[in-house]
Amino acid sequence: MxxxxxxxxxxxxxxxxxxxxxxxxxxxxxxxxxxxxxxxxxxxxxxxxxxxxxxxxxxxxxxxxxxxxxxxxxxxxxxxxxxxxxxxxxxxxxxxxxxxxxNKEPLALEELNLSAKINDFYEDTNGLIVVCGKSSSGKTSTVAAMIEKYNREKAYNIITIEDPIEYIYKNQKSIIRQREVGRDVKSYTDGIKSALRQNADVIMLGELKDTESIEMALLAAETGHIVLATLHSNGIIDSIDKIIGMFNEDRKDYIQRLVASNLIGVIHQEFTEGVDGEEKIKVPICEIMYTNSGIQNLIKTGKISQISSFLDVSGRKGILNKQESIKELYRGKKLTPEQFEKEIKSLRKF
The missing domain is CATH 3.30.450.90 (Beta-Lactamase)
Incomplete structure (x- = not known):
């Protein structure tokens, strides 16, 4: 060949x-x-x-x-x-x-059938946004759609650090520079350090891989940047546990305070079979957590498991649980009645 x-x-x-x-x-x-x-x-x-x-x-x-x-x-x-x-x-x-x-160009959040609750994240001008899920759950596409929304609506200097580069962006209101680990920069950590000297408004990290990249991402968020990153995890609580749990015990209090102060929110997604008219497609079931003062306090004091009580109430700003996500997909005619019943029943098993 x-x-x-x-x-x-x-x-x-x-x-x-x-x-x-x-x-x-x-x-x-x-x-x-x-x-x-x-x-x-x-x-x-x-x-x-x-x-x-x-x-x-x-x-x-x-x-x-x-x-x-x-x-x-x-x-x-x-x-x-x-x-x-x-x-x-x-x-x-x-x-x-x-x-x-x-895809040749990133799709819009709506085209990915993602909840409008994500738009609540755009009110913040600095902080860390984590998109998490298992492999092949659409994390990269979601981050790309979020970057593209900034690109369309804001005059930002956006720097991406990826391994490897996937979507290719075209500058609109923003300017976007894409750096590939191994080709354009040695590591994620080096890329973040450089971005802090390059007048960036938004920094996108392909993945939070280790303590150094996590701490640099949090410090970048603390110093006035929007940082978007992906993480392999099984849910929102698991993501926060994973980020904090990577650090040694003697640093956990510091990292908990850093996460509590700088985490805008977490989006967890997993795919299921849905429809677009007669065509079968994959649609994302999401959990979305916008970090309010109550959640900040739980993270700061290490009571991560108690965050689930906030996720149970989807009416709050930037909060969406799986049940409401499934209902949104059904109302948007992205699930058939049979698919809707199947997904709701699978939630009740837990």
Whole structure:
């Protein structure tokens, strides 16, 4: 497989609304559509030499060196219709590709079927916003939609630090500079430090990975910046626990105060099957927490588990629980009556 065939395959994937393509030796290319895998037999089975040729054509010498040394590589790749996130790795001593196809431009929050409650976050001019969920739950798309809303509505200097870059933004009212870890900057931490010297209004971090990046993100928020970041977690309370729990016991009081003072809010999302007219789509069930004074106090005093009592009342500013999220999707005709009943019943099990 050469680069031209690879580009053609991705273009077909875009036509068929494919989210992911998997290339594995001795199997047909595999497409993921609406969370289901299909072998795409329009192309022949992938051979070992096909992927070796492809690697030689699309990677730089430096990237080839990293792949040979680490046996794995994440990078962004510009195709004919937009951008892709590619992970190349080895399995059974053969190369394999996992390709995430990214929309050409970020979708609006409404187009992602996200709750209007997120708009409450935009009243704040500094602080940390965390978008969390499991892998492939749409975190990156949500952050991109939030950045795009700033871009459309505010004259901000926005700097993103990503690993790798996924969505490509076009400057509107704002100016946006996108930096890729490994290509444009050494690490997330170095990227944040630089952004503080680059007159940024908004800093976007691809992921909160370690104590250093978390603390730098909180300090950036404290010094007057809006910071958006993603985190792998199972829920809002789990996210806050995870952020604080990464630090040693002797620093927890300090970090709790820092989080309490600077956390604008947390958005947790997970996908379920929904509809858009006759078409089956994935829709996000969300929990949204805007940090009010009561929640601030609970974080500061380490009573994180008690935050659930605030999430139970969706009427408050910036607060949405899963039950209300499901109702919103149903009212917006994004769930059928059967899907609505199924989702509500699944909540009652817990």
């Amino acid at each position: 050469n680069k031209a065939t690879f580009l053609e395959m991705i273009a077909k994937g875009r036509t068929y609304k494919v989210t992911d393509i998997h290339l594995i030796v001795d199997d047909f290319p595999v497409f993921r559509v609406n969370d289901r895998l299909y072998r795409f037999e329009e192309y022949p089975p992938v051979r070992k030499e096909n992927l070796e040729i492809l690697v030689s054509e699309i990677l730089t010498d430096k990237e080839k060196e990293i792949l040979n040394k680490k046996k794995e590589l994440d990078f962004s790749f510009k195709d004919l219709g937009g951008n892709c996130r590619i992970n190349i790795f080895y399995e059974r001593e053969n190369l394999a590709f996992a390709i995430r196809i990214v």
